Amino acid sequence: MSVGFIYPEEPKATKDLKMKVIKYLILIAIICLSISAKSAYSQEEDRSFFSSKYCSVFYGNDVDLRKVNRRLNLGFSNFYNPRGHKESPGISTADIIADKLDAIFNKAEEILDMHPARIHVAINIYKTQKELDQVYEEFFNEPNKAVSFYIYKTNTIYTVESQLTENILAHEMAHCIIDCYFVMLPPRKIQEMLAVYVDVHLKD
Numbered sequence: 001m002s003v004g005f006i007y008p009e010e011p012k013a014t015k016d017l018k019m020k021v022i023k024y025l026i027l028i029a030i031i032c033l034s035i036s037a038k039s040a041y042s043q044e045e046d047r048s049f050f051s052s053k054y055c056s057v058f059y060g061n062d063v064d065l066r067k068v069n070r071r072l073n074l075g076f077s078n079f080y081n082p083r084g085h086k087e088s089p090g091i092s093t094a095d096i097i098a099d100k101l102d103a104i105f106n107k108a109e110e111i112l113d114m115h116p117a118r119i120h121v122a123i124n125i126y127k128t129q130k131e132l133d134q135v136y137e138e139f140f141n142e143p144n145k146a147v148s149f150y151i152y153k154t155n156t157i158y159t160v161e162s163q164l165t166e167n168i169l170a171h172e173m174a175h176c177i178i179d180c181y182f183v184m185l186p187p188r189k190i191q192e193m194l195a196v197y198v199d200v201h202l203k204d
Contacts, residue, residue, distance in 0.1 A: 046060065046061055047059060047060055047061065048060075048061055050095075051098070052098035052099070052101050052102045053102050054101065054102050054105040054106075054119065054120055054121065055101045055105065055121055055122070055123050056120065056121075056122045056123070057094075057101070057122075057123045057125065058122065058123070058124050059124070059126075060126060060127050060131075062127045063125050063127050063161050064161065065093040065097060067161060068093075068125065068164055069093050069096055069097050069100070071161075071164050072097065072100045072101075072104075072164070072165070072166050072169070073165075073166060074100055074103060074104070076203050077107070077203065079106065079107050079110075080099070080103040081103075082096065082099055100166075101123070101169070104166055104169050104173060104202075105121075105173050107170065108170050108173045108177055108198045108202075109177055111174075111197065111201050111202070112174060112177055112178070112194060112197075114177050114178065114181040116177060116180040116181045119176070119177065120155075121155055121156070121173065121176045122154070122155060122156040122157070123156070123157045123159065123169075124156055124157070124159070125159055125160070125161055125164065126158070126159070126160050126161065127160070127161055128160065128161075128162075129147070129160050129162070129163070132144065132147070132158060132159070132160045135158055136149065136158070139151060147159065147160060147168065148160070148163065148164070148168045148169075148171075148172055150172040150175040150176055152175075152179045155176065157169070157172040157173070157176070159172070166202065167199050168199075170198050170199055170202045171195045171196065171198060171199040172195075173198075174195040174197075174199070175191060175195050178191050178194055179191075
């Protein structure tokens with residue numbers, strides 16, 4: 001014979017109180033999400049955008065694309081083939097940078113011998129290190145010690161105008177390629193070793 005236990009029904013006042021608490025928590029969550037969304041929008045609304053085959057680039061209106069272009073020195077390479085830029089003086093700086101980014105990305109894939117399908121990465125370029133540090137601290141809740149970093153969850157490279165180089169981008173692009181290539185991601189130390197390998201051999 002089984003013995004069953006009958007639990008007394010919860011008083012109506014207790015139920016009402018629980019419902020009020022739940023509604024209150026939901027309201028707080030909605031307000032927090034709304035504030036967060038407004039904050040994110042206000043931070044991004046003064047940013048501009050251009051894209052290439054492999055990259056979508058977001059940058060502050062105070063970022064000087066001419067400086068960014070000069071900092072991406074691909075003159076050493078045999079893998080950068082500009083689309084007749086010398087013959088087309090009216091071509092934009094953004095188009096030139098887009099070509100350079102795709103060339104670096106292609107080289108990183110070649111060095112790793114990894115070619116994930118339909119791969120595309122976002123790149124956020126900030127004017128100052130302080131802005132970059134603030135973004136890092138918002139994500140990780142700790143001080144930033146890097147001049148550039150890649151976040152898998154947002155599929156985005158975060159960097160700063162004054163420190164941007166072809167090697168830094170190749171390193172961060174390698175992280176994106178590795179994360180998109182493997183179904184089961186290798187340990188973080190192995191990923192970092194592979195990214196450093198791309199950085200070191202970019203100019204081979």
